[in-house]
Amino acid sequence: MAREIHDIFVIGGGINGCGIARDAAGRGYSVALAEMNDLASGTSSGATKLIHGGLRYLEHYEFRLVRESLMERETLWAMAPHIIWPLRFVLPYHKGGIRPAWLIRLGLFLYDHLGGRKLLPPTAVLDMRTDAAGKPLKPLFTKAFEYSDGWVDDARMVVLNARDAADRGALILPRTRVVSARRENGLWTIDTVQSGTDRTETYRARMLVNAAGPWVDRVIREALGNDDAHHVRLVQGSHIVVKKKFEGSRAYFFQNRDNRIIFAIPYETDFTLIGTTDRDYKDDPKEVRISEEETIYLCDAASEYFREPVRPEDIVWTYSAVRPLYDDGASKAQEATRDYVLKLVGTQDAPLLNVFGGKLTTYRRLSEHALEKIGEAIGAKGRSWTAKSHLPGGDFAVQGYEAEVVALTTRYPFLEEAHARRLVRRYGTYATMVLDSATKMEDLGRHFGGSLYEAEVRYLIAREWARSAEDVLWRRTKEGLRLSEEEKKSLEEYMVAMPARMAG
Structure with missing residues (x-):
């Protein structure tokens, strides 16, 4: 019917x-x-997770796209300050690099002035010999450019x-x-x-x-x-996640000798996200996986910059996705x-x-x-x-994240600060819906590992269509980085047993 x-x-x-x-x-x-x-x-869960103007798109004269993107950064940040936040990106420079300094300066000038920047700080030049941003990198980088973009839990x-x-x-x-x-x-x-x-x-x-x-x-x-x-050109992008490679909240934008770029980004407090690759993809998108070639490429590219090399054995998680780019006949995947x-x-x-x-x-x-x-x-x-507008949970001041954490820990004093920070980052003002009337940790129910408790899992089933451990661990939260295989299996068994009537 x-x-x-x-x-x-x-x-x-x-x-x-x-x-x-x-x-x-x-x-x-x-x-x-x-x-x-x-x-x-x-x-949509396999991106580099940036809210950005697309600095490198300027090289391909995509000025309309870059301007629209730049104007959207602060609009989206205000819509969802719990899952979007600003990042400063450090672009190390040395003579003999792929792009001359004047070209980078011109690109960053356009980036600062094409549209929309009000709260995000402007471009700066760093002395990498004295700035903390230079500490994790090899000493051949004495100068860097710093600019603003954003990060999102995609x-x-x-x-x-x-x-x-x-x-x-x-x-x-x-x-x-x-x-x-x-x-x-x-x-x-x-x-x-x-x-x-x-x-x-x-x-x-x-x-x-x-x-x-x-x-x-x-x-x-x-x-x-x-x-x-x-109509579409499928381009594979893969990422690796390693234990934290550097302190601080800034991210890095690295230019590779093959004219491609990668990012190294602070990720989930204790990790560093490195990516992405760009290569044409011909198979079923649901089967996409990082290849050994991509793994080696990302490790080698990051190791060109970091004092401490990135090795395949350092990887704690990988993810890959296929971007459906409109097929404009570009000769290279990164140029589409x-x-x-x-x-x-x-x-x-x-x-x-x-x-x-x-x-x-x-x-x-x-x-x-x-x-x-x-x-x-x-x-x-x-x-x-x-x-x-605001996305659910994002109805607080654009720079009000810290105040929301204080408010949550005041209302639920039994929460550890790290747990409260994660909940505000995931749910914003809706964190109180997750915790409900709890007055002590025991009220949150079964502990699955990390800072994941039954109350949160039930919320995700009831309100956010979660049906499997993978849904919870890798898309609704990123607690999969912290749970053991046994804990993940226990969560999956719990999810299978949950009644279908809890559908959101």
Whole structure:
């Protein structure tokens, strides 16, 4: 039996799909969204996790993309100061490097002045012989440039967009694969199957949005039956996480001899994140894994800069994802455009919007542009509203993180500070929903390891669609870095035993 007729049916539970669903629901559209796996289980949890203008994109003359990205940094930071925060990036320089100093200065001047910077501090020049930033690096770097960008918990940004969309009336359907979509009587008829089961459901909608990321062409070919779908270029990006390589809160931007760049970023308090690679990918995106070649490349590239080399045996975790870049014919993976392209197919009788490319920083603007096209196709509802909004838990001052930690530890004095800091970073003001009426640690229930307790797991099941230990440990939290294999197995057994009625 077909259900109610939705205005919009979105395929894809990554940042673009969830961002579009949230914006549309907030304008009064009836929205449904289907994601074949867990939310943010593809590209949107496998990024370098930066909210950035894209300094290196200036070399490819992508000025519109860079300007839009720069203007979005502080907008997104204000929307979600719990999961987004500013970082200072140190770009070491030495004579004979790939890029001359004048070119770097010019790029950073444009970066400072193209748009939007109010709270983020401007570019500076560092003497690496006296500045603490030079201590972890080899002594051949006597000078560095320092600039501002931002950091984001990428998977949480996706889930919080989905949560807010649901709170505004959207139907969010994780683990629901679209097997076919066809035009019937001026509407889309969408057949779905729930992952891991034979349970099928049919939905109807006035408009279809294909935001399936790396699978966008596959949706066009398989679900929509159009064999002529070759719009995206799949590029693999891999990252390694090692024990903390340096003190302090600053990150590093390293230029490699092959003209590529990598970042070394403080990660989850006790670790350093190093990435990313850029190479074309031809296989199934769900099978992507870091290769031995990429592992060696990242270790060698970082070791060119750090006094203490990075070795494969130092790695505590790796992750890889496939970026669905719009295929502009660029000769090298790292030169392919990071800009997004929206293609509207038909403006009457069940229109289709295909979403190609995009990145974390521009997802909100991409969503606004998508809503403009949706309005053209099925009629506009409401005005743009997300620029001044807050994601769930982000309703506090943009520079108010420390005050929120104090407030949480005052209300729940039994919390250790590190635990409180992590909860505020994950949930912001919603941390009190996680802890509820607890007055002592025992009230949080079973301890799974690290700072993960039953109360938090139950919250993630009830409110954030978590269904497996992987969902909890690697997307909703990053406690997988701290739990033993035995503890992870114990959590998985608990998740399997949880009743389906706790669905969020």
